[in-house]
Amino acid sequence: MAPKPTPQDQTLIDSWLDAIWIEKGLSDATLSSYRTDLELFARWGAVHKVSLDRVSGGDLRQYLAFRLQEQQLSARSTARFLSCSRSFYAWLLRESRIKQDPTALIESPKQRRTLPKSLTERDVERLLAAPDIGDPLGLRDRTMLEILYACGLRVSELTHLVLSDVNLRQGVVRVLGKGSKERLIPLGDEAANWLQRYAREARPLLLQSPSDVLFPSKRGSRMTRQTFWHRIKHWALVAGIEKDLSPHTLRHAFATHLINHGADLRVVQLLLGHSDLSTTQIYTHVAIERMKNLHAEHHPRA
Known part of the structure; x- marks a missing residue:
């Protein structure tokens, strides 16, 4: 079983979620999904001995490949994770906790447009x-x-x-x-x-x-x-x-x-x-x- 996020990573996640809740007033469901995404990433990072504030673009690409190949997560799920990550690392950059944004050169996966279900x-x-x-x-x-x-x-x-x-x-x-x-x-x-x-x-x-x-x-x-x-x-x-x-x-x-x-x-x-x-x-x-x-x-x- 993958280890839990380190206390340092958990503190970063909690601080960011508190910050965006105050700034954007996001719903509990959105905050919960963001927490899940980042904690899964932090668990993967703990296995590979890399903390969230030390992640490189290469590390992030490796994690995306892991999501696709081993966890078989959808493009929609990965796009949501990247959206969450971009917001998280933009905050870390703004707070001077990192010097470079690892998401800067990462492109979101192409998603097939699905039409919403409707009724006549x-x-x-x-x-x-x-x-x-x-x-x-x-x-x-x-x-x-x-x-x-x-x-x-x-x-x-x-x-x-x-x-x-x-x-x-x-x-x-x-x-x-x-x-x-x-x-x-x-x-x-x-x-x-x-x-x-x-x-x-x-x-x-x-x-x-x-x-x-x-x-x-x-x-x-x-x-x-x-x-x-x-x-x-x-x-x-x-x-x-x-x-x-x-x-x-x-x-x-x-x-x-x-x-x-x-x-x-x-x-x-x-x-x-x-x-x-x-x-x-x-x-x-x-x-x-x-x-x-x-x-x-x-x-x-x-």
Whole structure:
């Protein structure tokens, strides 16, 4: 078994994570993945007698080859590790703990562009209609699905909503996204109507004590991301949707359907909370693929 990171390396990792948490307000999940990447690198370094602040470009290339050949990690995983490493060594350089950045001449691996999984508009309608709205949990789930699709939220943004985040009079929901960036998103009449009904009929029955959590679990506390993932998979089975769904699938459907109906790409970028337009541009490729499939299916000479 590979040794643990040395105390010196562990201190460097902890200090860097504290620094970027303060500077960038990264999520716990992102910080955890960065910690894992660097600790695995530090373990490899301990075997090869090289500490993180003494790594050369050659050492880094050797580790990348080890990841590829022996651990068989994907190009996407390696790209994430390099992104993490670049930020880590830029910080070490800025703090005058190293004199040269070992990542400076390392190129990220080429990644195959993968289109996000989405749903047709008909599939979305079937999914939204699946929950039993006569049951408080079913009405809660229906409302959560409606808001997820109407607003294109990340699942963590949805489960962290509190009462004060929703303004039904103005028809908007306030979301605190990645990097603690706040954005306002229109609810739409349909989602607003379901939210009013849920707040009136189901939420009081789910709460076991006073709370500002908008969508409590059946125990009355804030729902976890994993719980909602299981709920959406359950309703997909009920709806007869065979695709492997995740809460992110409805976010992809939100963006794809907006673009299919002529929405401006920059508007979609703002609604999704993307800091870079290139992240949003993937949905234009999804729309193009959809048009190709429709052409191939219906054109007599396709």
